[in-house]
Structure formats: structure tokens, C-alpha cells
Amino acid sequence: MKAYLAQIGTIIWKDVLSELKTKELFASMFIFAVLSILIFIFSINLSIVNANDVGPGVLWVAFIFSGTLGLNRSFTLEKENGCLQGMMLSPVDRTAIYFGKMISNLLFLSIMEVLILPVFMIFFNVDIISVLFSLLLVIFLGSIGFCVLGTLLSSLASNLKTREIMLPILLYPLVTPVVIGSVNMTSRLLAGEKLADMTKWIGLISCFDIVFLAVSIMTIDHILEE
Amino acid sequence: MSEELEEKEEDSEINWILWGLTVLAFSATVYAIFVYVPTEKQEGLVQRIMYYHIPSAWLSFFAFFIVFLSSILYLWKREREWDIYAQSSAEIGVVFCSLVLITGPIWAKPIWGTWWVWDARLTSTLVLWLIYVAYIMLRLQSDAGSMRARYSAVIGIAGFLNIPIIHFSVLWWRTFHPKPKMITPEGFGAGMDDSMVMTLMISLGAFTLLYFLLMGQRVRIEKMKDEIDQIKKERFYSN
Amino acid sequence: MSENGLPSPNHILFVKALRKTFGLIQALRGIDLELFKGEFLTIFGPNGAGKTTLIKILSSLAKPTSGTAYIAGFNIEDANPQMRSQIGVISHASYLYDNLSALENLVFYAKMHRLENPEERAAQVIDEMGLKARMHDPVGVFSRGMTQRLSIARAIINNPAILFLDEPYTGLDQHASENLKERLSVLRDAKRSIVMITHDIPRGLEMCDRVAIMADGKKAFMGHVDDVDKNSFEGFYYQTIANSRVDKNRK
Numbered sequence: 001m002k003a004y005l006a007q008i009g010t011i012i013w014k015d016v017l018s019e020l021k022t023k024e025l026f027a028s029m030f031i032f033a034v035l036s037i038l039i040f041i042f043s044i045n046l047s048i049v050n051a052n053d054v055g056p057g058v059l060w061v062a063f064i065f066s067g068t069l070g071l072n073r074s075f076t077l078e079k080e081n082g083c084l085q086g087m088m089l090s091p092v093d094r095t096a097i098y099f100g101k102m103i104s105n106l107l108f109l110s111i112m113e114v115l116i117l118p119v120f121m122i123f124f125n126v127d128i129i130s131v132l133f134s135l136l137l138v139i140f141l142g143s144i145g146f147c148v149l150g151t152l153l154s155s156l157a158s159n160l161k162t163r164e165i166m167l168p169i170l171l172y173p174l175v176t177p178v179v180i181g182s183v184n185m186t187s188r189l190l191a192g193e194k195l196a197d198m199t200k201w202i203g204l205i206s207c208f209d210i211v212f213l214a215v216s217i218m219t220i221d222h223i224l225e226e
Numbered sequence: 227m228s229e230e231l232e233e234k235e236e237d238s239e240i241n242w243i244l245w246g247l248t249v250l251a252f253s254a255t256v257y258a259i260f261v262y263v264p265t266e267k268q269e270g271l272v273q274r275i276m277y278y279h280i281p282s283a284w285l286s287f288f289a290f291f292i293v294f295l296s297s298i299l300y301l302w303k304r305e306r307e308w309d310i311y312a313q314s315s316a317e318i319g320v321v322f323c324s325l326v327l328i329t330g331p332i333w334a335k336p337i338w339g340t341w342w343v344w345d346a347r348l349t350s351t352l353v354l355w356l357i358y359v360a361y362i363m364l365r366l367q368s369d370a371g372s373m374r375a376r377y378s379a380v381i382g383i384a385g386f387l388n389i390p391i392i393h394f395s396v397l398w399w400r401t402f403h404p405k406p407k408m409i410t411p412e413g414f415g416a417g418m419d420d421s422m423v424m425t426l427m428i429s430l431g432a433f434t435l436l437y438f439l440l441m442g443q444r445v446r447i448e449k450m451k452d453e454i455d456q457i458k459k460e461r462f463y464s465n
Numbered sequence: 466m467s468e469n470g471l472p473s474p475n476h477i478l479f480v481k482a483l484r485k486t487f488g489l490i491q492a493l494r495g496i497d498l499e500l501f502k503g504e505f506l507t508i509f510g511p512n513g514a515g516k517t518t519l520i521k522i523l524s525s526l527a528k529p530t531s532g533t534a535y536i537a538g539f540n541i542e543d544a545n546p547q548m549r550s551q552i553g554v555i556s557h558a559s560y561l562y563d564n565l566s567a568l569e570n571l572v573f574y575a576k577m578h579r580l581e582n583p584e585e586r587a588a589q590v591i592d593e594m595g596l597k598a599r600m601h602d603p604v605g606v607f608s609r610g611m612t613q614r615l616s617i618a619r620a621i622i623n624n625p626a627i628l629f630l631d632e633p634y635t636g637l638d639q640h641a642s643e644n645l646k647e648r649l650s651v652l653r654d655a656k657r658s659i660v661m662i663t664h665d666i667p668r669g670l671e672m673c674d675r676v677a678i679m680a681d682g683k684k685a686f687m688g689h690v691d692d693v694d695k696n697s698f699e700g701f702y703y704q705t706i707a708n709s710r711v712d713k714n715r716k
Contacts, residue, residue: 003579010576018564021603077562086560086619088526090577091546149384156377162367169363170381173356174388177395184399200398208391215384222301222376226526304530306488372487456489 007092011100012107018077019108025073029112033066034119041123051124056186059120060179063139064146067109068168071150074105075158084158088224098220102151109143126190134195135186141202142182145209146175152216156223181205241442248439251432258425266422275333277425281433282325283351289319289437290358290386297382300375306452309375312382314444316361318437323355346396353392357385370455472535477502477627477658478523483532485518485682492518494682495532500675502626503656507669509702510679516662519679520629523660524554537626550578553620553628557635559612560619563605567591567615570604571622578623590618594648610641617648628652630661634668646671666699678702680709 019025040058078084078101087097114136121128128135150171157167181201188198195202259277266273292315300308330348331341342348361381368374418426472479478500485493493515500506510516521527523534525541525548534541539548554560561570568587575583591600594614604612613633620628630649634642646668653659653672663669670676676693678686685705693701 006579007577010573014562014565014569014573017569018562022564077564080563082556082558082560083562085526085556085558086554086574087577089524089549089552089554089560090574090623091549091579092577093546152380152384156380159373159377160364160368166360166364166367169360173353173360174384176353177388177391180395180399204391204394204398211387211391212384215380215387219301219380219383223380225376225528226521304528309488371490375487452489459490 004093004096007096008100008103011087011097012104015074015101015104016107025070026108026112028073029066029070029108030115032069033062033112033116036062036065037116037120037123046124051126052187052190055120055124055126056183056190058124059116059186060142060183062116062120063109063113063143064172064175064179066112067143067146067150068171070108070112071105071147071154071171072157072164072167074101074108074151075154076163079158084224085226094221094224095217097224098151098155098216101155102147102216105151106143106147109147110140113139113143128190131189134189137195138182138185138189141205141209142178145178145205145212148209148216149174149212152212152220152223155220177208178205181208244435244439244442248432248435251428251435255425255429255432258428263421263425264419269337272333272336275329277429279326279329279333280426281429282322282329284430285433285437286319286323286326286354288434289315289322290354290389292441293319293358293361293382294386297379300379301383304372306375309379310445310448311441312379313365314441314448316358316365316378316382317444318440320355320358320362322433323351323358326351327355344400346393346400349396349399350389350392353396354385354389357381357388361385472499472538475501476535477504477537478506478660479535480523481533483519483522483534484530485515485522485527486530491682493522493529496679496682496684498677498684498687500658500660502658504675505653505659505673506661506675506677507673508660508662508677508679509664509666509669510662511664511706513681514679515682516679517631518682520554520631520660520662524552524629525549550623551626553623553625554631555613555616555620555628555633556631557633559604559616561604561612561615564603566601566603567596567607568600570615571619574619575622580623586622590622591615593621594618608641609636610638610644613637613641613645614648617645617652621652625657627658627660630659630663632663633661634663634665642668666702670695670698678705680706683709685709 037058040054040061044054075084078087084097088094117128117135120126150167153170153174154163154167157163157170160166181204185195185198185201189195255277259274263274263277265271293312296308296312296315299305300312330351334343335341361378364381365374365378368377476499478498480496480498483493483496484491496515496519498506508516508519518527522529522541523536525544528544529541536548537551539545539551541548562573565573568584568591571587571591572583575587580586588597588600591597594617596611596615596618599607599611604615607615633645633649637645649659650672661669661673670690670693673690676686676688676690676698677684685708
């Protein structure tokens, strides 16, 4: 068990190290998120619509789009020189590779999300500080679901010729529940509702996280096979 | 060799029986829908589309369930047979899911006054359709082989397990769809007239037969494709 | 083949009736192979003969449909991760991250292999391959030949009992090929068991003890290098492939 965790840690360490050197993944994710927020702002008239109504949707679209960018990049890196195969040739359980990649994806996505929040607050002129803790919790819960399924599917899509196209096509319909739930909870939080009133959504998204974590653990062996 | 031939003959016999039954069942369905069953009082003529709409929905759901089962069996047994079943069933499922999405708005326009509303059942059907279209695209974009079979099996499993979660998420989101009339708390078919229940049952039966007929044909085509590929490969290498 | 159908302690590799099929497509149609410790086996074969599939199965990246294979005493069916610590693979892909330095790459693999003192071991193998001076440079700026040397360092970092070489000469220029050959001879002289697959006949014959020819997913020939005539081997190779095709079509 200790060796298993150490291997997961090694994969995360390698991803973080590589990212610290190039900063390409993180920079592109962040700029892409800002840009998608900007495009939405151009397409809606904020003096007419209530920022609290459209804001959460825009925020999550930005998260999901730039998250997809990150997922695509993370496995392209592994495929470039066949590194994924190299990793699979070491005495490591396939699920450890999955967890390593999943956690590093989640890490990058979470940092990006935290940095996007102030941008969102300024652009949409909404107050998030009073609900910051609950909001972070909701974002984290949704991001887990996105990364759990996203890592599984990007490991699968990375072997296709059309991986950049196929990842969102496979992923978006499957993460609908997470998107609906997260947007719903975010907008209710901004409207002043308490997190305690949303237990059924929290339950649903946690259920999604657990089901797809189980599916990933059970099927990753079949995906990471030549 | 002779055993194989006998098996094939037997197969084609079953096939003809299935053909006959399906044709009969569909004749009965058409008769029941357009002649036998009376026009519904409130909704009028357009309500008859329900006898296609509901069976199509049932069939697509059933087809996706078969995809799910075959996908599990494929990953377990690793036999091409199950991969063929999953693929064939997914294609049939998508065709009938498309029919649901087409017949729904035709009914909704005169009744609700709009082609589409973002109601729970409509939304979840659309999401379901998108999942399995993605499944078929995945199959089209990867080369034939065990990789394609394994990957699509994973999507086949993930897609089906997602159905209840999607269902609840869109249900809590919003809902306008007419309450199910067939199975209500008061009992089976309590919300409907007897003749309507009867017509629906005939139609459901006919569509189910159609599923098995289409499935048999599709599986046969896929197996022939395999054989052709095999022959091509042999020829290519021996020259 | 050993008498009881099981590997003897001297076997490093023991493969029996290994098949890989998908539907009607047969990548491997029943391969038998055996290799003793410290031997160098070269497998020749045209594209599509199933060489790469064989290596993938033997290095536990893919699963066979049926048949058995033992590597360094492990049965591949058990899918024991520990088996992989007995295996090193050098292929035309380097398995190295361009962004990371040579040292970081190898420390990563050392840690993945659960080695003690990963930093020390990584530095040691880099030194062995004569890359000490470039240890802290990112792999992305390395020449093809240097990358291949580092790739050898990566493959031997876990001190594997058997090495698989999958077309290692692909994409190397004359100089780099000579260099690779020298490195491989060192490994061979250290009595490491090596299996190389290639379609480059002169390179393949240079160092090996045993020769095998694969065609259409089957072993068409296997013999000791002393028993084959190196000068006429090319003709023999094409004849063997042609014969195996005729045989198959007759069936």
C-alpha cells in the first residue's frame, strides 16, 4: 500500500515538475478560461440580465472548456514519446497510473479555478466572498466528477487519431449531471441560499463521483492495454 | 463443414419465421392504430403518434441495455461476438432514439404549442442520444480491432450507468412532460382506455420483434464484413 | 522444448502455443519460443508478422488470447507487477519526457520501479551511458543518438533479467547506430538475456546467439547462429517467409 501511494505520488511529482518548467498547460488553461468568460460577456448585455442568473453558467462553461484543454494536454504529453508505455512497463498497478493522472489533473484544474474566481467576481460584479467556503466546496465536488470521468476518457481518447475532437464529444454528454448540479448549486449560493438546503444535489454529484470512480478502477486495465 | 451449413440453414429458418411474425405484428399495429382505436377526446388525431413514440422509446432503452450487457460480457470474455452485439444494438438504439426525438416534437407542437421544451424527459432523451452517437463515432474513428472493442465497451458501460444519474439531475432541474399514463400509482394502464392499452401493447410487441429482426440482420452483416476482411488479408499476404 | 512442458531454471523465456486473435483476425497463431539465460535472440520478420504483438505480450503490455509464457520464472497470466521489474524494453520510442532533464526522467523511472536511492541509481546509469555531462539538460534538446543512449539507461535502471529491443536502430544515423551497437555488445557481454526484433538483417545477425524468423503470426524458423550461413541468410529469410505463406494457403 505504501509503495502504491508512493508511485501515485511519483506520477504527480513528475507532472508538477514538468508543468513548473514549461508552464504551458497552466497558462493556456487560465487564458482560455478568461477568454471564454469574455466571449460570454460580449454576447449578453449585463445591464439587462441579472449577473447572478447567467454568471454561474458562464463560470462553469469556462471551467469545463479549459478543463478539457488540460485533460487533452495531460495525455498528449504521455503519448509524445510513448511515455505512457514506459510507465506501464514499470511494476505499477494500472489504477495507480489512473489515480496519479487524475489527481494531477484535479490539482491543475483546482488551481486554475481558484485563480479564475476573482476574475469572475470583478467581471460580473458579484459578491462571492461571503459564500466563498461553500462555493469552493461546490466547485471542488464538481471538479472531482469532471476529472474522474475526464481522466478515464482522455486516457481512452489519447489513443485515437482524432483525440482532441473525441474527448469533448464523449465527455460532455456524460458529465451533464455534474454540470447541471454544479451550476444549480452555484447560482443558489450566489442568491443567498445555504449549502445545507442543497443536500440532494450534493448527494447526486457525490453519487456520480463514486460511480465513475468505481467504473474507472474497474475498466482502466482494459484501456491501458496495447 | 456440413455442420456449419446446417447451422446456417437453421439460422435462416428462424430468420424467416421472425420476418413473418414481424410483418404480421406490424400489420396488426397499423390496423389497431388507424382503425381500431378511437380518437382521444382532448388531444385529437395527433395523439395516435404516441403508439409509435412510446414503443420507440422502449426499444431504444432496451437496445442500450443490451449494449451495456454485451459490453460487460465483452470485457469479461474478450470474444468478438459480444463486441458485434454491442455495436449492432447501439446502432439500432440510436435509430429509434432519433425516432423518439422526431415524433415527440410532432406531438408537442399542437399540444404544447411549441416544438421543444427543456423538460426533464426530453432533455434526458437528448443527452442519451448524444452519448450513443458519441459511442458510434468512437467506433467509426478507431480501427477495427480489440482496442476499439475495449474502448467502446467502456463507453457502453459508463453511458448506461449514467442514465439514472442524468434522469434525476434533469428531473430536479425542471419537468413538464405528461405524467406516465401506462404505469400509474393506481395500477397498470389505469390512466387509459382499454382499447388504447391494447393498441399500445400490440405496438410494443411489434417493435420488440422488429428489434430482434434488425439485430439478427445487423449481426450477420458484421460477421460477413469480418469474413471479407479475413479473405482480403489472406489474399494480400499471399501475393 | 524441455521435456515436461515447463521451463527449467535455466530458461529466461519460455513460450508455448501463444495466440492472439480478435474475431477472425489472428495476430499470433501459436508461437513456441525458448531462450536460456544469457543468450541473445534476434527475431526477424516482415511487417505484420506479429513481432511487435509478441513483444507487447511478453512485456505484459497486452494479454494473449491463449497459450502460456514464462519470463524469468513468472507466468505472464498472473499479471504480477513484480514480473515487470525483471524486464527492460528499448524501442524506437524513447519513453522519455522532453520537458524533463535526463536525470529527472531517470529518477522518475527509478521511483516507479521502487528502487532504493533512486537519485543515485539514476546518476549511475547515466554515467554508464556516458551522458554525465548532459545530465541536467532537458531531453528535448538531445540528439537522436543521445536520446537512444538515455533510453538504454532507462531500460537497464531496474537491472532487468531480460531486455527486449523493439527495432532499436530505427531512425538512427550511421554514427549513432555504431554507438548503439557498442552499447548493446556491452550488455550482451555482461550476460544479460536479450531479445531483439528487427527486419535489418546485417544488424540483427551481428550479435545474436539464436535466430528466429516470424511470418504471418507463426515461427517459421529457429536455430543457432552458428548453424546459419550469414552470407546467404537474406535469401534464406525471404525463402522461409514465402514458404510459410504457401503452407498457410494450402491449409
